[in-house]
Amino acid sequence: MTATTTVPVPAGLVATRRERSRVGRPHARLVWHLAATAIIWLTSLVVVALWVAGGGLQALIALDAETLNTFGRLSGLVSANLLLYQVLLMARVPVFERGFGRDGIARMHRFVGFWSFWLFSAHIVLQTLGYAATAGINPFVQLWEFVWDYPGMLLATAGTLLLLLVVATSIRRARRRLRYESWHLLHLYGYLGVGLAVPHMLWTGADFTAHPLASVYWWALWGATAVAVLVFRVGLPLARSLRHDLRVSTVARDGDRGVAVTMAGRGLHRMPVRAGQFFVWRFLDGPGWTRGHPFSLAAAPDGRSLTVAARLVGDGTHRLASLRPGTRVLIEGPYGEMTADVRIGRKLLLIGAGAGVAPLIALAEEAAWAPGEATLLVRDHAEGDALRRGEIARLERDRGLRYAALVGPRAPGVSPWLPAGHAGWKGADLLRYVAPDLDQYDVFLCGPGPWMDAVRADLRRAGVASTRIHAESFTV
Numbered sequence: 001m002t003a004t005t006t007v008p009v010p011a012g013l014v015a016t017r018r019e020r021s022r023v024g025r026p027h028a029r030l031v032w033h034l035a036a037t038a039i040i041w042l043t044s045l046v047v048v049a050l051w052v053a054g055g056g057l058q059a060l061i062a063l064d065a066e067t068l069n070t071f072g073r074l075s076g077l078v079s080a081n082l083l084l085y086q087v088l089l090m091a092r093v094p095v096f097e098r099g100f101g102r103d104g105i106a107r108m109h110r111f112v113g114f115w116s117f118w119l120f121s122a123h124i125v126l127q128t129l130g131y132a133a134t135a136g137i138n139p140f141v142q143l144w145e146f147v148w149d150y151p152g153m154l155l156a157t158a159g160t161l162l163l164l165l166v167v168a169t170s171i172r173r174a175r176r177r178l179r180y181e182s183w184h185l186l187h188l189y190g191y192l193g194v195g196l197a198v199p200h201m202l203w204t205g206a207d208f209t210a211h212p213l214a215s216v217y218w219w220a221l222w223g224a225t226a227v228a229v230l231v232f233r234v235g236l237p238l239a240r241s242l243r244h245d246l247r248v249s250t251v252a253r254d255g256d257r258g259v260a261v262t263m264a265g266r267g268l269h270r271m272p273v274r275a276g277q278f279f280v281w282r283f284l285d286g287p288g289w290t291r292g293h294p295f296s297l298a299a300a301p302d303g304r305s306l307t308v309a310a311r312l313v314g315d316g317t318h319r320l321a322s323l324r325p326g327t328r329v330l331i332e333g334p335y336g337e338m339t340a341d342v343r344i345g346r347k348l349l350l351i352g353a354g355a356g357v358a359p360l361i362a363l364a365e366e367a368a369w370a371p372g373e374a375t376l377l378v379r380d381h382a383e384g385d386a387l388r389r390g391e392i393a394r395l396e397r398d399r400g401l402r403y404a405a406l407v408g409p410r411a412p413g414v415s416p417w418l419p420a421g422h423a424g425w426k427g428a429d430l431l432r433y434v435a436p437d438l439d440q441y442d443v444f445l446c447g448p449g450p451w452m453d454a455v456r457a458d459l460r461r462a463g464v465a466s467t468r469i470h471a472e473s474f475t476v
């Protein structure tokens with residue numbers, strides 16, 4: 001621990017009534033979560049019901065080639081449903097964003113993605129074997145006939161190859177070898193893959209053509225997915241960017257390896273944004289502007305400007321340092337559920353690593369707490385790396401923030417989230433030492449994914465309930 005200070009909070013910096021009323025509203029998230037989960041489960045049940053209505057069960061017990069076909073159809077249907085949900089989950093649809101949070105969506109996207117791929121593979125194999133057995137021909141001949149003679153199958157084959165590419169590059173080892181930009185571009189082909197793979201079902205699948213309700217369901221889901229992508233990923237961000245006309249106003253160094261960018265815009269007091277949230281930013285400063293980068297707000301939004309602080313790690317962040325005032329900015333967002341609304345009590349333990357401190361500072365600025373009720377732990381490799389030092393000092397001085405920097409290389413001990421200088425500590429003990437009444441705290445956690453996993457494990461060991469841990473990972 002390097003420093004802790006407590007001073008009285010001056011008038012004007014105490015929480016407003018609006019802020020106080022926000023404390024303890026986690027049930028709203030539960031409602032969103034239930035709604036999002038219900039949508040996915042209920043529509044999956046609809047798919048199975050349509051399959052049953054199409055005679056799927058009878059075919060199953062026939063124990064002949066039709067059994068292979070009906071299994072093949074079922075796996076294809078569930079896979080197609082999941083594939084469309086894959087796209088919907090990433091379309092920034094508010095019900096999913098609020099229900100699962102970004103980290104939850106990312107985990108689900110990965111899980112659902114691999115499942116839909118295996119079911120999709122089973123669909124191809126089972127349908128080929130089933131049709132080949134019925135026709136009494138070699139399965140390879142059958143596969144060839146599928147591709148060339150069945151409506152929509154050439155498109156579906158192209159779609160399958162694209163989806164294969166996406167799955168192969170999403171395997172962790174392959175993902176690590178690829179630059180983020182290359183991986184992301186390949187991943188976008190997944191949209192095209194889904195778009196190409198789905199129509200063959202609508203044109204040829206017995207489960208679609210046989211039952212009018214089935215056709216309605218699938219066309220509606222396909223259409224809703226396409227509309228959601230267009231509306232939430234393209235239309236709304238563009239409209240919001242035009243409405244607020246954000247421009248860079250100042251660019252300043254932040255620590256030895258960081259930069260802070262402040263932007264001003266029109267009618268920002270009407271923007272529904274909270275401290276703790278992030279946007280995907282595109283700065284129109286020349287070629288390459290199309291590559292958006294997520295950055296969290298590094299200051300509580302004040303209705304006049306938005307500020308981000310970034311650690312300089314690669315091309316995208318280095319570009320920030322050379323932005324000129326007046327540069328136009330496009331935004332996607334705000335996203336993220338790590339806001340002060342989600343806390344259950346008043347006491348705050350804010351734990352961040354590297355640039356992860358940025359949203360925690362914004363949260364500390366916006367949230368209601370009395371002197372000594374908020375504690376900030378910041379993990380950095382070197383003292384000079386620290387971001388937002390000026391703002392931290394101001395919060396210590398003006399509001400009585402308790403602050404400790406955990407600086408140095410990684411600890412070899414039991415708690416890898418601590419620096420080597422703290423290797424003698426068990427992380428859970430250190431957390432209890434910093435906040436002896438830990439069960440009265442809401443913990444906000446932000447930084448790289450693996451580091452957060454280690455902190456979360458120690459928080460759980462120290463007895464913090466998972467409902468009290470609110471997190472945003474900077475790892476994609």
Ligand SMILES: Cc1cc2nc3c(=O)[nH]c(=O)nc-3n(C[C@H](O)[C@H](O)[C@H](O)COP(=O)(O)OP(=O)(O)OC[C@H]3O[C@@H](n4cnc5c(N)ncnc54)[C@H](O)[C@@H]3O)c2cc1C
Pocket residue numbers: 180181278291292293294295296297308309310311312313314315316317318355356358359472473474475476
């Ligand atoms: C929700 C969220 C909020 C974030 N907030 C902040 C913040 O406030 N301050 C900050 O310094 N950093 C933040 N980051 C991380 C930041 O987005 C990346 O460091 C940045 O995009 C790196 O880009 P680069 O071209 O400079 O580096 P590169 O060398 O290209 O990439 C370095 C690493 O950053 C990640 N990355 C690169 N491009 C993107 C992208 N477009 N989207 C997501 N990840 C990417 C990849 O994992 C990559 O391995 C946040 C990340 C997320 C997911």
